[in-house]
Amino acid sequence: MAHQKLVGNMLIAQSGGPTVVINQSLVGAVLEAKKQIQIKKIYGACHGIQGILDEEFIDLSKESNRSLETVAMTPSSALGSVRKKPTSDDCKAIFAKLQKYNIRYFFYIGGNDSAETTYIINEQAQHQKYDFRCFHICKTIDNDLRENDHTSGFGSGAKFVASAFMGDNLDNRALPGVKINVVMGRHAGFLTAASALARVYPDDGPHLIYLPERPFSIPTFIKDVKRVYALYGRCVIAVSEGISDARGIPVASKFTKEKDSHGNVQLSGTGALGDLLANCVKTRTKISRVRADTLGYLQRSFPGVISEADAKEAREVGQQAVRFTVSTFKNGSVAIRRSAGPKYKISYKRVLLKSVAKETQHMPNRFINRAGNDVTLAFLNYVRPIVGPLPKIGRLSAPKVKKIRG
C-alpha cells in the first residue's frame, strides 16, 4: 500500500472548543513531521481555517523541541482556534491558499465539523488533481466522534468533572442539602456520566445523573430528589446542559422562552439551567438548602488536571496522522480503538474522513440505567481507565460516643 513520496510543505491547524491535551496532538504531529524528509516547511495556521484564509501562518519548523514540549503540557489550542463552518466559496479559497504555499500535507485537529471541513478541502484537491495528503486528528471533550472508542480530550475533561464531584460531594456531606451541577455536553452525556467516578463510599454523590440521551421530566426529577433526600438527608445531582424534554426541546431553552414571552431579559444561559432547576426543587419540596453550580469552561481548560492516558493518546494520534499519511494513506482520520477484554489496550486506526464527519455519536443504551437517572457498571468499566487515578479520599471511621443520660 506504500505510496510514492510526495515532497512539499505541511500545514497544521486547530479548531473548535479547546481541550487540555489538544497541544499534545499538535506537538506529536510536528515532532513526527520533523523526522520526515519529504515534509519541508511545517507551518501552523493561526485560528484554524480563518488563519488559512488570512494567510496567518507561523513557521513551526523553527520552534525548538523544548518549547514544543512546554506547549504540549499547556491547555487550549496554542495556534488559536475558530468556530467557523466554511462555505463552499471558503473551501475554494482555502484550497487556493494551500496551493499557493505548496502545502502538500494538511492536518486539522478538531471534532466532527473539522473532519467535515477536511473532507471538503480534500474533495477540492481531488477535483483539481492536486497531489495532496490530509488527515483529521480527533479531539473533543464531548467524546461524541463516531468510529472512536473515545476521543482525546475527553479523559482529562472527565477527570476534571469527576474530581469536581468528589470535592462537591464532600462539601455537600459537610453542609447537607441539594446540590445541582450542570456539566458540558449538549448532545452526548459522556462528560456528565463521568461524574459517577466520584463515588468512593456507597452513599457518595452524585446520587442522580441526567443525560441528554433520556427525556427529562420535572415531576420525575422532583420525585427522584425527594427519594434520595429521604434516604441520605442530602442529594448531589449531575445534569447535562443539554437535557431535553420528551419532544426534544432543551430544558434550558424552555425556561428562557417562558421568560421571553413575558417580555423579560433573556439570560445568556449557562448559569440559568442550574438556578432554575434549583428553584424547582425549592418550590416543589420542603428542602430549604438548594444550590446550583455550572462547571463551565474549566472543564475544557483547567491546567494540571490531566489524565495521563489522555495526554499520551493525544500525542499519539498526532504522531499517527503523520505516520499514516507519509507511509500508507492519502487521507483519513485517526480513530482511537480499544481491544476487547479487561486490560486497557489502545490502537490507532485510519478511518475515512466521511465516517467521522458531520454526525456524532451518543451514549449507548448499555451505559444508562433503566430509570434514566444514573449510569451502569458497564459505563464505569469503560470510563475508568480513560480517566485514570483520582485523588484519594478518606473518611473518619471512629466509633460513636455513647450518649450520657440525663
Next chain:
Amino acid sequence: MAHQKLVGNMLIAQSGGPTVVINQSLVGAVLEAKKQIQIKKIYGACHGIQGILDEEFIDLSKESNRSLETVAMTPSSALGSVRKKPTSDDCKAIFAKLQKYNIRYFFYIGGNDSAETTYIINEQAQHQKYDFRCFHICKTIDNDLRENDHTSGFGSGAKFVASAFMGDNLDNRALPGVKINVVMGRHAGFLTAASALARVYPDDGPHLIYLPERPFSIPTFIKDVKRVYALYGRCVIAVSEGISDARGIPVASKFTKEKDSHGNVQLSGTGALGDLLANCVKTRTKISRVRADTLGYLQRSFPGVISEADAKEAREVGQQAVRFTVSTFKNGSVAIRRSAGPKYKISYKRVLLKSVAKETQHMPNRFINRAGNDVTLAFLNYVRPIVGPLPKIGRLSAPKVKKIRG
C-alpha cells in the same frame, strides 16, 4: 506563664464553609493531643455546635494515625460542618454538654463567627468557674480574619482560582471574546485578586479585576472592557460575587430586585451576576462573543489543587492550638504571622478570641490599583508564596511566515 495541668477530655469541631485543608487542622490538633497525657478522650463533634447540642460525638482517640493522614489530605470538613449562630440559650446548653462529658479542652475550627462562638462559650465557663481551655483554629478561603497575615484555606482556594484563570485565559486567547468569571468572597476581595497570579505573558488575563472593596459602576466597567478589547481583541475579567455600587448595594441583589418588582421568578443567585454582566457588555458594546462563568463551590472543595504552604500551615495551626493550650494560654486563637522581608517566613501567635471574632478585614488600599480595576505589585508579592508554584504555561514563539503576494 506555664499553668497547672488540667486533666480531662477534649472536644474538637469544624464550622462554616469548608476548605480543602480544613482536615489538616483537625488532624494536626488530634495528633498533637494524642501526645498530651492530661488530655484523656479526644472527641469530635459532628456538624459543629449542632453536634454538641445533640451530643453527636465520635471517639477520635480510636481513629488510627493512618486513617487520620488520609483524612488530612481530603477536602471539606470530615466531622461535618454547620452554619449556625448560637443564641444565648444555645451557648448555655452547649456549655452544659461540655461539663457533662468532662470536656476541659475545646477546639473550634472556623472563621470569625466560630471565634465569636468560642468566645461566648469561654465566657460561660468563666462565669461558672468551670476550669476550661479553649482555642479557635482559623480557617477561611475568604482570608478575612483579623490578626492574621492570611488564613489557612486561602492559599489553596487562591491556587484554584489562579489555575482556573490560567486555563480560561488560554481558552479566551484561542477563541477571543469577553469572558467574565465570578469569584467567591462576599466582602473581601482576596480570592478574586488572586486571579492576577494567572498572568504569565504581558497580554495575559485577567485584564480587569473588580473587588468588593471598591464601588462598582456599570458605565466605568463598560469603558474598561472597551479599552481592553480595543487593545487585545479580547478581555478576561475577574469579578467578586460581592461587588457593590457606591451606596454599598450588591450589584447581584440590584438585578434580582429589579426582577422581583416585575413579579418574576427570583434566581437563586450564583449564575445570575455573571450572566447579567455579560448581558450588559452585549447590549452596550458591539462585542458579540461574551461569556460568563461562576467558579462556585469548587473554589473551596476541589481535591488535588492544594498549596503546599497552605496544607503545612493548616496542620501547624491545629498543632499550635493544642500546644498553646497545654503549655501557656487558657484560651485564644492561633494567628498566622509573617516576618517582614523578602523571604517567606511564618510564625504562630496566640491572639485573644475577641480580636478575631465578629468583625472581618478587607483588602488594604496598597493592594488595589488607583483605578480600582486591578491589584498592585505589593499584592502579588504578598500572595505568591502563600499559593506556591502554579502549572507551567508555554506559548509558541515560532516566527510568522512572510505572506506570498498575489
